[in-house]
Amino acid sequence: MKDKYKIKLVPPDLDRQIVENSLEQFSDSIKDPNRSLRKFESTICDFTGSRFALVVSSGTAALHLAMLLLDIKEEDEVICPTFTFAATINTISYVGAHPVIIDSERQTWNMDPELLVKAIEDRVSMNKLPKAVMITHTYGMPARLDELLEICDHYNLPVIEDAAGSLGSSYNEKSVGTFGEIGVISFNYNKIITTAGGGVLLSHNPKHIERAQYLATQAKLPHDFYVHEEIGYNYQLNGFAAELGLNQFSTxxxxxxxxxxxxxxxxxxxxxxxxxxxxxxxxxxxxxxxxxxxxxxxxxxxxxxxxxxxxxxxxxxxxxxxxxxxxxxxxxxxxxxxxxxxxxxxxxxxxxxxxxxxxxxxxxxxxxxxxxxxxx
Ligand SMILES: Cc1ncc(COP(=O)(O)O)c(C=O)c1O
Missing domain, CATH: 3.90.1150.10 (Aspartate Aminotransferase, domain 1)
Known part of the structure; x- marks a missing residue:
């Protein structure tokens, strides 16, 4: 079928050579696919300055894991931006929590700090202190982090940074996605680096990464046989995707x-x-x-x-x-x-x-x- 557009919005920048190199590296590591995953994670950490990372099957999966890591449950409220992709806010619903939606400011098009304060105070006055705040850096533009983080700090609210499209964006010379309790980057088809579907969860807290890995691999407890005390997910990235990501990271x-x-x-x-x-x-x-x-x-x-x-x-x-x-x-x-x-x-x-x-x-x-x- 002929493409509708001669010039597309943001097609993947993947050539045959990258795919072939990735396939070769994948076949070399096929007996130990974890090697590719861990190498991809350490490359991401080196670039972003995050202490830890877990690569997963999509940015959406990483956002869902973020909800689980922060123990967000049914009837909890989570503050999120209105000017974002649905995946950001869908993941609040995945755990049965409710979004509290905030408008943008004109400078960066991201969450308006003044409205954030207004929303938190209003929710508190109804005895509904939100459980967390999700901030998107939309289209790659960093949000006004100084103000937003100060507000969240003041109310002791953990921050999830949705930096899905923002790999390579920074704030005060530090990568976005590394300011909050948890950060998320996407590697889907239209992103600056694509693994043909994939994402990464970033955190400076090793406990989050350990638990995210457990949840993302079907919540298996280490026994001679399978024991499951919690619902798990199959959110692992595959080794070939990791090699694809690694081959683009150098550029x-x-x-x-x-x-x-x-x-x-x-x-x-x-x-x-x-x-x-x-x-x-x-x-x-x-x-x-x-x-x-x-x-x-x-x-x-x-x-x-x-x-x-x-x-x-x-x-x-x-x-x-x-x-x-x-x-x-x-x-x-x-x-x-x-x-x-x-x-x-x-x-x-x-x-x-x-x-x-x-x-x-x-x-x-x-x-x-x-x-x-x-x-x-
Ligand atoms: C702002 C935002 N959040 C989350 C996502 C979801 O990422 P993924 O497609 O990797 O699941 C996207 C996807 O483009 C996005 O733009």
């Missing part, structure tokens, strides 16, 4: 530089179009620019521009449709400011794959310019 710095160069090129080429706004850098956060995102002055333009690019076989995507608008989550409490609604109705993500060639990016830029020249 990670280069991939981050490429993503950031793609963002800069878009800014330089389109900055004179007043109707387009980019998400600027937000020090001390440095984004890996997993996706270059824009907002348009006039909301209906986002759909028209998307259609215009689509006619040229270029894929652009709407920003997250906020969780408080999703039929499945509408019933849960939310603390809103309208920011995520604005972002959804006025925003688009532009092609940002690390394999994007300069002439392909030129095509995207020309398509965007043409849209503004003809629609004004």
């Amino acid at each position: 990670l710095k280069n991939r981050i530089a490429k993503k950031r160069a793609i963002y800069r090129r878009y800014v330089e080429a389109l900055d004179d179009i007043e109707a387009i706004k980019f998400l600027p850098e937000s020090t001390p956060g440095v984004s890996n620019r997993w996706l270059t995102t824009i907002t348009l002055e006039n909301n209906p333009q986002a759909k028209a521009l998307k259609n215009h690019l689509e006619e040229k076989s270029i894929e652009a995507r709407f920003l997250w449709n906020p969780m408080h608008r999703q039929p499945v989550f509408k019933k849960f409490p939310s603390y809103l400011s309208g920011v995520s609604d604005d972002l959804f109705s006025s925003g688009l993500a532009l092609p940002s794959g690390t394999g994007l060639e300069i002439d392909e990016q030129e095509e995207v830029i020309n398509g965007v310019r043409e849209f503004f020249e003809t629609s004004y």
Whole structure:
């Protein structure tokens, strides 16, 4: 079947050579697949500065494990952002807990610290102190961690950082995903490094990693025969996936530089179009620019521009449709400011794959310019 798009949003940057090398390394280690997993974990720890890591079958699995590690149970409340992918908030429901949904601020598009305080105080006044706070670093942009962590510290609330798309992003020169009690990174198909499905749970606490490994491998107790005192899961990453990840890790710095160069090129080429706004850098956060995102002055333009690019076989995507608008989550409490609604109705993500060639990016830029020249 022919691809719908000539230029895709964020395709995997995997060539045949990487796959073949990974297969060869996998076949060398087939008798001891754990060797590949542990090597992948130590490479991730070296890069991120996390003390410990457990690679698993997806970012979603890692988030689910995070819920279990923090002993989040039925009827507990967990604070989470509205401007995120459903996986973040789904995992709260996996353990029967309830999300308390918070809107974004305009500087980084991540959780608004003022609304966080408001929500915690409101929940406390109802005698419902939340059990944890999930923070997403959306599209690679670090959240305002100084403020958010201070608030969580003040109320003694553990933080889970959903850094699914943010491998290579940092805050005060430290990798995101390593600030909270638990951090999560995804290696799914569209991520900066892909294991064709996979993720990692990060923590500085060895007890979390030990327990996560036990839960992720069917909760088997060490006996001569199987004894299960708890429900377990099959969330292990496979050895081939680990080799795939390892083979891309050597090029990670280069991939981050490429993503950031793609963002800069878009800014330089389109900055004179007043109707387009980019998400600027937000020090001390440095984004890996997993996706270059824009907002348009006039909301209906986002759909028209998307259609215009689509006619040229270029894929652009709407920003997250906020969780408080999703039929499945509408019933849960939310603390809103309208920011995520604005972002959804006025925003688009532009092609940002690390394999994007300069002439392909030129095509995207020309398509965007043409849209503004003809629609004004
Ligand atoms: C913000 C966010 N959280 C969680 C996930 C889930 O990761 P995975 O697809 O590896 O399960 C994603 C996936 O893209 C994501 O974007």
